[in-house]
Amino acid sequence: MKKVFTVILVSVFALAFVACGPSAGQVELEKLYKDFTKKTDEATKAVKDAKIADDALKAIEKGIALPKDLADKKAELVKKFADAKDSDATKKVAEDLKKAQDAFGKEKAAAKAKYEKDKKFVDALEKLEKPVEKKADEKKADEKKAEKK
Secondary structure (H helix, E strand, O other): OHHHHHHHHHHHHHHHHHHOOOOHHHHHHHHHHHHHHHHHHHHHHHHHHOOOHHHHHHHHHHHHHHHHHHHHHHHHHHHHOOOOOOOHHHHHHHHHHHHHHHHHHHHHHHHHHHOOOOHHHHHHHHHHHHHHHHHHHHHHHHHHHHHHO
16 A cells, blocks of 8 residues: 555656646747847847948848747747747746847947948948838837727
């Protein structure tokens, strides 16, 4: 009887340990954050190492597209895994991603200052930044319309 009780007790603890781990959705979300942190770091390094305005512009273009790609892939994960939400397990990785995005923003500003006399660079950068701002403004307008209804 003692052995049976011990086996049951060990089984319950093992099951509890396995059940407390991160879910499949959280694991995938963590991988996604790590992947985008790496891509953002690469874009930041490319902007920093750019010798000419065209190289900096290409790197900035890639870096600007990353947050939208992240949002799209995160939405896909949420559809695929109902439990793909930020948790304690993903917070640190999300913070690392935020730091990488902030570093990219600083390098982008530094490149903008460095090549501010290059009209072609400034115009192209404004075109890259404008759609992001425009979409955010359109989203706010859509939300206001939805609230009125």
